[in-house]
Amino acid sequence: MLSGFASCQPIAFVFCGNFCSTAAPENEKNLIAVLISGGFHDLAEIIKEKTQVQNQLAKTQFIFIPGPDDPSLSGFLPKPRLPSYLVDVFMDIPNCKFSSNPCRIQYASREITIIRQDIIERMSRNSIHVPSDAVDIANHFCRTIASVGHLAPLPLNVSPVLWQMDHCLTIFPLPDLVVVADRFQSFAINQHGCLFANPGSFARSGLDFYVYYPALNEVELSRIPS
Structure with missing residues:
Protein backbone atom coordinates (compact mmCIF):
# COMPACT_ATOMS: atom_id res chain seq x y z
CA MET A 1 0.00 0.00 0.00
CA LEU A 2 2.73 2.47 0.95
CA SER A 3 4.63 1.77 -2.27
CA GLY A 4 1.48 2.31 -4.31
CA PHE A 5 0.94 5.80 -2.91
CA ALA A 6 4.61 6.84 -2.89
CA SER A 7 4.32 8.84 -6.13
CA CYS A 8 1.10 10.56 -5.02
CA GLN A 9 1.47 11.31 -1.35
CA PRO A 10 -1.83 11.26 0.57
CA ILE A 11 -2.47 13.57 3.50
CA ALA A 12 -2.78 10.64 5.88
CA PHE A 13 -3.12 6.91 6.34
CA VAL A 14 -5.58 5.95 9.09
CA PHE A 15 -5.09 2.54 10.72
CA CYS A 16 -7.93 1.23 12.89
CA GLY A 17 -7.59 -1.70 15.33
CA ASN A 18 -7.91 -4.35 16.41
CA PHE A 19 -4.18 -4.57 15.76
CA CYS A 20 -4.05 -8.28 16.60
CA SER A 21 -6.42 -10.88 15.18
CA THR A 22 -5.53 -13.46 17.84
CA ALA A 23 -8.06 -13.80 20.62
CA ALA A 24 -6.76 -14.47 24.11
CA PRO A 25 -8.47 -15.24 27.43
CA GLU A 26 -8.48 -12.57 30.12
CA ASN A 27 -5.52 -14.12 31.95
CA GLU A 28 -3.34 -14.06 28.81
CA LYS A 29 -3.81 -10.44 27.70
CA ASN A 30 -0.04 -9.95 27.88
CA LEU A 31 0.25 -12.24 24.85
CA ILE A 32 -1.80 -9.79 22.78
CA ALA A 33 0.43 -6.91 23.87
CA VAL A 34 3.56 -8.85 22.86
CA LEU A 35 2.10 -9.69 19.42
CA ILE A 36 0.99 -6.10 18.79
CA SER A 37 4.34 -4.71 19.91
CA GLY A 38 6.17 -7.06 17.54
CA GLY A 39 3.92 -6.15 14.63
CA PHE A 40 4.31 -2.44 15.34
CA HIS A 41 8.10 -2.85 15.37
CA ASP A 42 7.97 -4.29 11.85
CA LEU A 43 5.58 -1.57 10.66
CA ALA A 44 7.75 1.17 12.16
CA GLU A 45 10.74 -0.12 10.20
CA ILE A 46 8.70 -0.02 6.97
CA ILE A 47 7.52 3.55 7.63
CA LYS A 48 11.08 4.65 8.45
CA GLU A 49 12.30 3.09 5.22
CA LYS A 50 9.72 4.99 3.19
CA THR A 51 9.83 8.34 4.95
CA GLN A 52 13.46 8.71 6.01
CA VAL A 53 15.58 6.50 3.77
CA GLN A 54 13.68 6.74 0.47
CA ASN A 55 12.31 10.21 1.33
CA GLN A 56 8.81 9.15 0.28
CA LEU A 57 5.61 9.93 2.17
CA ALA A 58 7.63 12.34 4.32
CA LYS A 59 4.66 14.71 4.69
CA THR A 60 2.04 11.99 5.13
CA GLN A 61 0.56 11.49 8.59
CA PHE A 62 0.12 7.97 9.98
CA ILE A 63 -2.82 7.90 12.40
CA PHE A 64 -3.56 4.93 14.67
CA ILE A 65 -6.98 4.46 16.30
CA PRO A 66 -7.42 1.68 18.90
CA GLY A 67 -9.96 -1.08 18.34
CA PRO A 68 -12.41 -2.50 20.89
CA ASP A 69 -10.11 -5.43 21.82
CA ASP A 70 -6.79 -3.59 21.85
CA PRO A 71 -5.01 -3.18 25.21
CA SER A 72 -6.36 -0.15 27.02
CA LEU A 73 -7.03 1.28 30.43
CA SER A 74 -10.74 1.26 29.63
CA GLY A 75 -13.23 -0.96 27.80
CA PHE A 76 -15.65 1.94 27.51
CA LEU A 77 -16.23 4.52 24.81
CA PRO A 78 -14.57 6.89 24.18
CA LYS A 79 -11.43 4.77 24.25
CA PRO A 80 -8.06 6.40 25.02
CA ARG A 81 -5.11 6.20 22.68
CA LEU A 82 -2.94 3.10 22.55
CA PRO A 83 -0.70 2.87 25.63
CA SER A 84 2.85 4.15 25.22
CA TYR A 85 4.48 0.78 25.95
CA LEU A 86 2.98 -0.53 22.69
CA VAL A 87 3.89 2.39 20.45
CA ASP A 88 7.27 3.56 21.73
CA VAL A 89 8.85 2.13 18.55
CA PHE A 90 7.17 4.99 16.64
CA MET A 91 8.44 7.76 18.89
CA ASP A 92 11.26 8.77 16.55
CA ILE A 93 8.88 8.99 13.57
CA PRO A 94 7.41 12.51 13.84
CA ASN A 95 4.48 11.95 11.49
CA CYS A 96 2.95 9.06 13.49
CA LYS A 97 -0.04 10.10 15.59
CA PHE A 98 -1.98 8.04 18.14
CA SER A 99 -5.57 9.07 18.62
CA SER A 100 -8.47 8.24 20.87
CA ASN A 101 -11.49 6.32 19.61
Whole structure:
Protein backbone atom coordinates (compact mmCIF):
# COMPACT_ATOMS: atom_id res chain seq x y z
CA MET A 1 0.00 0.00 0.00
CA LEU A 2 2.73 2.47 0.95
CA SER A 3 4.63 1.77 -2.27
CA GLY A 4 1.48 2.31 -4.31
CA PHE A 5 0.94 5.80 -2.91
CA ALA A 6 4.61 6.84 -2.89
CA SER A 7 4.32 8.84 -6.13
CA CYS A 8 1.10 10.56 -5.02
CA GLN A 9 1.47 11.31 -1.35
CA PRO A 10 -1.83 11.26 0.57
CA ILE A 11 -2.47 13.57 3.50
CA ALA A 12 -2.78 10.64 5.88
CA PHE A 13 -3.12 6.91 6.34
CA VAL A 14 -5.58 5.95 9.09
CA PHE A 15 -5.09 2.54 10.72
CA CYS A 16 -7.93 1.23 12.89
CA GLY A 17 -7.59 -1.70 15.33
CA ASN A 18 -7.91 -4.35 16.41
CA PHE A 19 -4.18 -4.57 15.76
CA CYS A 20 -4.05 -8.28 16.60
CA SER A 21 -6.42 -10.88 15.18
CA THR A 22 -5.53 -13.46 17.84
CA ALA A 23 -8.06 -13.80 20.62
CA ALA A 24 -6.76 -14.47 24.11
CA PRO A 25 -8.47 -15.24 27.43
CA GLU A 26 -8.48 -12.57 30.12
CA ASN A 27 -5.52 -14.12 31.95
CA GLU A 28 -3.34 -14.06 28.81
CA LYS A 29 -3.81 -10.44 27.70
CA ASN A 30 -0.04 -9.95 27.88
CA LEU A 31 0.25 -12.24 24.85
CA ILE A 32 -1.80 -9.79 22.78
CA ALA A 33 0.43 -6.91 23.87
CA VAL A 34 3.56 -8.85 22.86
CA LEU A 35 2.10 -9.69 19.42
CA ILE A 36 0.99 -6.10 18.79
CA SER A 37 4.34 -4.71 19.91
CA GLY A 38 6.17 -7.06 17.54
CA GLY A 39 3.92 -6.15 14.63
CA PHE A 40 4.31 -2.44 15.34
CA HIS A 41 8.10 -2.85 15.37
CA ASP A 42 7.97 -4.29 11.85
CA LEU A 43 5.58 -1.57 10.66
CA ALA A 44 7.75 1.17 12.16
CA GLU A 45 10.74 -0.12 10.20
CA ILE A 46 8.70 -0.02 6.97
CA ILE A 47 7.52 3.55 7.63
CA LYS A 48 11.08 4.65 8.45
CA GLU A 49 12.30 3.09 5.22
CA LYS A 50 9.72 4.99 3.19
CA THR A 51 9.83 8.34 4.95
CA GLN A 52 13.46 8.71 6.01
CA VAL A 53 15.58 6.50 3.77
CA GLN A 54 13.68 6.74 0.47
CA ASN A 55 12.31 10.21 1.33
CA GLN A 56 8.81 9.15 0.28
CA LEU A 57 5.61 9.93 2.17
CA ALA A 58 7.63 12.34 4.32
CA LYS A 59 4.66 14.71 4.69
CA THR A 60 2.04 11.99 5.13
CA GLN A 61 0.56 11.49 8.59
CA PHE A 62 0.12 7.97 9.98
CA ILE A 63 -2.82 7.90 12.40
CA PHE A 64 -3.56 4.93 14.67
CA ILE A 65 -6.98 4.46 16.30
CA PRO A 66 -7.42 1.68 18.90
CA GLY A 67 -9.96 -1.08 18.34
CA PRO A 68 -12.41 -2.50 20.89
CA ASP A 69 -10.11 -5.43 21.82
CA ASP A 70 -6.79 -3.59 21.85
CA PRO A 71 -5.01 -3.18 25.21
CA SER A 72 -6.36 -0.15 27.02
CA LEU A 73 -7.03 1.28 30.43
CA SER A 74 -10.74 1.26 29.63
CA GLY A 75 -13.23 -0.96 27.80
CA PHE A 76 -15.65 1.94 27.51
CA LEU A 77 -16.23 4.52 24.81
CA PRO A 78 -14.57 6.89 24.18
CA LYS A 79 -11.43 4.77 24.25
CA PRO A 80 -8.06 6.40 25.02
CA ARG A 81 -5.11 6.20 22.68
CA LEU A 82 -2.94 3.10 22.55
CA PRO A 83 -0.70 2.87 25.63
CA SER A 84 2.85 4.15 25.22
CA TYR A 85 4.48 0.78 25.95
CA LEU A 86 2.98 -0.53 22.69
CA VAL A 87 3.89 2.39 20.45
CA ASP A 88 7.27 3.56 21.73
CA VAL A 89 8.85 2.13 18.55
CA PHE A 90 7.17 4.99 16.64
CA MET A 91 8.44 7.76 18.89
CA ASP A 92 11.26 8.77 16.55
CA ILE A 93 8.88 8.99 13.57
CA PRO A 94 7.41 12.51 13.84
CA ASN A 95 4.48 11.95 11.49
CA CYS A 96 2.95 9.06 13.49
CA LYS A 97 -0.04 10.10 15.59
CA PHE A 98 -1.98 8.04 18.14
CA SER A 99 -5.57 9.07 18.62
CA SER A 100 -8.47 8.24 20.87
CA ASN A 101 -11.49 6.32 19.61
CA PRO A 102 -13.50 8.09 18.24
CA CYS A 103 -11.14 10.45 16.45
CA ARG A 104 -11.90 13.82 14.86
CA ILE A 105 -9.87 15.23 12.00
CA GLN A 106 -10.11 18.68 10.45
CA TYR A 107 -8.67 19.00 6.94
CA ALA A 108 -9.19 22.40 5.33
CA SER A 109 -12.97 22.92 5.60
CA ARG A 110 -13.76 19.20 5.92
CA GLU A 111 -14.76 17.78 9.30
CA ILE A 112 -14.13 14.04 9.65
CA THR A 113 -15.15 11.74 12.50
CA ILE A 114 -13.81 8.19 12.73
CA ILE A 115 -15.02 5.54 15.16
CA ARG A 116 -13.75 1.97 15.39
CA GLN A 117 -16.48 -0.14 16.94
CA ASP A 118 -18.57 -3.11 15.83
CA ILE A 119 -21.76 -1.19 16.54
CA ILE A 120 -23.98 -2.24 13.60
CA GLU A 121 -24.43 -5.82 14.81
CA ARG A 122 -25.21 -4.62 18.33
CA MET A 123 -27.81 -2.18 17.04
CA SER A 124 -29.38 -4.90 14.89
CA ARG A 125 -29.63 -7.28 17.86
CA ASN A 126 -31.34 -4.58 19.92
CA SER A 127 -33.60 -3.24 17.17
CA ILE A 128 -37.39 -3.52 17.25
CA HIS A 129 -37.46 -3.81 13.47
CA VAL A 130 -34.61 -5.64 11.73
CA PRO A 131 -34.33 -4.90 7.96
CA SER A 132 -34.43 -7.84 5.58
CA ASP A 133 -31.03 -7.45 3.90
CA ALA A 134 -27.59 -5.92 4.43
CA VAL A 135 -28.27 -2.87 2.24
CA ASP A 136 -31.35 -2.00 4.30
CA ILE A 137 -29.40 -2.55 7.52
CA ALA A 138 -26.72 -0.07 6.41
CA ASN A 139 -29.34 2.50 5.38
CA HIS A 140 -31.26 2.16 8.64
CA PHE A 141 -28.05 2.40 10.63
CA CYS A 142 -26.90 5.61 8.91
CA ARG A 143 -30.35 7.17 9.21
CA THR A 144 -30.45 6.37 12.92
CA ILE A 145 -26.99 7.77 13.65
CA ALA A 146 -27.69 10.93 11.62
CA SER A 147 -31.06 11.46 13.31
CA VAL A 148 -29.92 11.06 16.92
CA GLY A 149 -26.54 12.75 16.39
CA HIS A 150 -24.72 10.16 18.49
CA LEU A 151 -22.23 7.41 17.60
CA ALA A 152 -23.43 4.90 20.20
CA PRO A 153 -27.22 5.24 20.64
CA LEU A 154 -27.61 2.10 22.75
CA PRO A 155 -28.30 1.34 26.43
CA LEU A 156 -25.22 1.51 28.64
CA ASN A 157 -25.41 -2.21 29.42
CA VAL A 158 -25.08 -2.92 25.68
CA SER A 159 -22.54 -0.25 24.73
CA PRO A 160 -20.79 1.11 27.86
CA VAL A 161 -19.94 4.80 27.72
CA LEU A 162 -17.94 6.97 30.10
CA TRP A 163 -20.81 9.26 30.99
CA GLN A 164 -18.67 12.32 31.72
CA MET A 165 -17.14 11.92 28.23
CA ASP A 166 -20.39 11.23 26.39
CA HIS A 167 -20.11 14.54 24.52
CA CYS A 168 -17.15 13.06 22.60
CA LEU A 169 -19.60 10.69 20.87
CA THR A 170 -22.00 13.36 19.66
CA ILE A 171 -22.03 14.39 16.00
CA PHE A 172 -24.26 17.46 16.00
CA PRO A 173 -24.03 19.30 13.76
CA LEU A 174 -23.16 16.49 11.37
CA PRO A 175 -19.58 16.47 10.01
CA ASP A 176 -18.78 16.04 6.33
CA LEU A 177 -17.65 12.43 6.78
CA VAL A 178 -18.30 9.77 9.41
CA VAL A 179 -16.15 6.67 9.06
CA VAL A 180 -17.69 3.75 10.91
CA ALA A 181 -14.86 1.21 10.95
CA ASP A 182 -17.01 -1.86 11.53
CA ARG A 183 -16.56 -5.50 10.52
CA PHE A 184 -19.93 -5.27 8.73
CA GLN A 185 -19.73 -5.22 4.92
CA SER A 186 -18.48 -2.00 3.30
CA PHE A 187 -20.87 0.80 2.34
CA ALA A 188 -20.92 4.51 1.55
CA ILE A 189 -24.23 6.28 2.15
CA ASN A 190 -25.13 9.97 2.19
CA GLN A 191 -27.54 11.09 4.89
CA HIS A 192 -28.54 14.74 5.38
CA GLY A 193 -25.40 15.94 3.59
CA CYS A 194 -23.08 13.74 5.67
CA LEU A 195 -21.23 10.84 4.06
CA PHE A 196 -21.24 7.67 6.18
CA ALA A 197 -18.59 5.17 5.07
CA ASN A 198 -17.60 1.77 6.36
CA PRO A 199 -14.53 0.20 4.72
CA GLY A 200 -15.23 -3.15 6.41
CA SER A 201 -12.58 -5.48 7.77
CA PHE A 202 -9.27 -5.08 5.94
CA ALA A 203 -8.25 -8.71 6.52
CA ARG A 204 -11.62 -10.36 5.93
CA SER A 205 -12.51 -8.35 2.81
CA GLY A 206 -9.45 -9.33 0.77
CA LEU A 207 -7.35 -6.25 1.71
CA ASP A 208 -9.96 -3.66 0.71
CA PHE A 209 -9.72 -0.07 1.94
CA TYR A 210 -11.27 3.32 1.18
CA VAL A 211 -9.55 6.33 -0.35
CA TYR A 212 -11.17 9.65 0.61
CA TYR A 213 -11.18 12.68 -1.69
CA PRO A 214 -11.85 15.79 0.43
CA ALA A 215 -12.53 18.11 -2.51
CA LEU A 216 -15.41 15.90 -3.66
CA ASN A 217 -16.34 14.49 -0.24
CA GLU A 218 -16.35 11.04 -1.83
CA VAL A 219 -14.74 7.69 -1.06
CA GLU A 220 -13.38 5.16 -3.52
CA LEU A 221 -13.00 1.46 -2.78
CA SER A 222 -9.47 0.21 -3.42
CA ARG A 223 -7.67 -3.08 -2.92
CA ILE A 224 -4.10 -4.26 -2.51
CA PRO A 225 -3.43 -6.77 -5.32
CA SER A 226 -2.59 -10.27 -4.15
